[in-house]
Amino acid sequence: xxxxxxxxxxxxxxxxLLRAILEEDYTVVEADNGKKxxxxxxxxxxxxxxxxxxxxxxxxxxxxxLEELNRRxxxxxxxxxxxxxxxxxVEVENKCLxxxxxxxxGKPFNNMVxxxxxxxxxxxxxxxxxxxxxxxxxxxxxxxxNITLKAQAEQLKKRNQEIIDLLGTVVEYRNLESGExxxxxxxxxxxxxxxxxxxxxxxxxxxxxINIIVSASALHDIGKITIPDSILQKPGKxxxxxxxxxxxxxxxxxxxxxxIKSEWDEEYKKVSxxxxxxxxxxxxxxxxxDGLSGEAIPIPAQLVSVADVYDALVNERxxxxxxxxxxxxxxxxxGQCGVFSPKLMECFRKVRGDFEGLxxx
Amino acid sequence: MNLKECYxxxxxxxESVFLRMxxxxxxxxxxxxxxxxxxxxxxxxxxCEKRWKDAFIYAHNMKxxxxxxSLTRLAGASSxxxxxxxxxxxxxxxxxxxxxxxxxxxxxxxxVGNLERE
Numbered sequence: 001x002x003x004x005x006x007x008x009x010x011x012x013x014x015x016x017l018l019r020a021i022l023e024e025d026y027t028v029v030e031a032d033n034g035k036k037x038x039x040x041x042x043x044x045x046x047x048x049x050x051x052x053x054x055x056x057x058x059x060x061x062x063x064x065x066l067e068e069l070n071r072r073x074x075x076x077x078x079x080x081x082x083x084x085x086x087x088x089x090v091e092v093e094n095k096c097l098x099x100x101x102x103x104x105x106g107k108p109f110n111n112m113v114x115x116x117x118x119x120x121x122x123x124x125x126x127x128x129x130x131x132x133x134x135x136x137x138x139x140x141x142x143x144x145x146n147i148t149l150k151a152q153a154e155q156l157k158k159r160n161q162e163i164i165d166l167l168g169t170v171v172e173y174r175n176l177e178s179g180e181x182x183x184x185x186x187x188x189x190x191x192x193x194x195x196x197x198x199x200x201x202x203x204x205x206x207x208x209x210i211n212i213i214v215s216a217s218a219l220h221d222i223g224k225i226t227i228p229d230s231i232l233q234k235p236g237k238x239x240x241x242x243x244x245x246x247x248x249x250x251x252x253x254x255x256x257x258x259x260i261k262s263e264w265d266e267e268y269k270k271v272s273x274x275x276x277x278x279x280x281x282x283x284x285x286x287x288x289x290d291g292l293s294g295e296a297i298p299i300p301a302q303l304v305s306v307a308d309v310y311d312a313l314v315n316e317r318x319x320x321x322x323x324x325x326x327x328x329x330x331x332x333x334x335g336q337c338g339v340f341s342p343k344l345m346e347c348f349r350k351v352r353g354d355f356e357g358l359x360x361x
Numbered sequence: 362m363n364l365k366e367c368y369x370x371x372x373x374x375x376e377s378v379f380l381r382m383x384x385x386x387x388x389x390x391x392x393x394x395x396x397x398x399x400x401x402x403x404x405x406x407x408x409c410e411k412r413w414k415d416a417f418i419y420a421h422n423m424k425x426x427x428x429x430x431s432l433t434r435l436a437g438a439s440s441x442x443x444x445x446x447x448x449x450x451x452x453x454x455x456x457x458x459x460x461x462x463x464x465x466x467x468x469x470x471x472x473v474g475n476l477e478r479e
Contacts, residue, residue, distance in 0.1 A: 057418075086421065108381060111381055
């Protein structure tokens, strides 16, 4: 299809002069004033290859047309405007260029020069428009891909959560720990972790990471499904051998985790692993299974160990009665249940009220 | 009278217009069209009636055409008048400037009238 050129000039002879130059290559459309020009530009903008605009005209002059087009940037950016005028001062040319024109052709003009300059501008805008369309197309594709990726990430997150929930259900079903214990440990872990994030930003805890830690805390005793009931539910004190066997729930839990071959987010797996293996480690190195000490104990495990001990203390177990929250607080802060990190204890003191509120529910 | 002689008789620049427009017949076509409609009358009437904005547009259009056609004298006279009318309030001596335009216009019109029409 032939490209269309709009010639805007109030003098028909001038329009005819330009038509004679351009009609060999383009279909020429004419307007004899600015208002008509705008109507044509708005209705034909997709089809117009260029606008040749006179400046001095009755009704609406060329400057007003340019100002109006500038209010609709998408047009001046898409359809090139060339000024053809006898107003050839530097000021006028500069003003037109600032208003976004593509070329300024003064009078008298040379027919061949007009023809070539129009062709150059049309070709340039053709390439530019094509490139912009391609970029817009690619951007839309990328945006679409990004939405899909986000949806997949959400799906994966959901799947990670489902794996943890499933394993947590196994622990509950085996009646190793009551469902309430698991829920409370999650609650204490969350309270302590959020305080720790606020107080010690140098550990780079984030709410996302805390959410993972809280979910994974449900698995801290998963290894107990491998421990016989005769040991787990023994009302009295365990023998040395029984105690050693009981301690293996930390490492056996990790073996269980390793057996999961399904696609599982690395971070979820790492945090779960740290909690299951190390939630009985103590800050002075006297915990188990690895005797880690100080900062070598992963933060998720440290958080869950305080939560787990606190809940065990304030609730009745087959081997002991429940302590009061006051007693539990004292026992933990005085190191009667093993030594915890001083920073963690600082947080524990700060959130004591929140722990007691949750324990009372 | 042919086009080259016509231009020479009024001190207009034939070489320039031919170089830019490329053909005598095209140049003649536009000259005939322009002078057949007596553009000068519109300009004179607008000035007499003190319609300065209209007068400016007439003068401006005459200048543009004369420049394109290399009608040197008419382009010069209409350009002077055009600038005098530009700001909507005419400067002193507009009637003298108009007389110069008329003189150049009449001479050119007459020369074009003597051109052989196909």
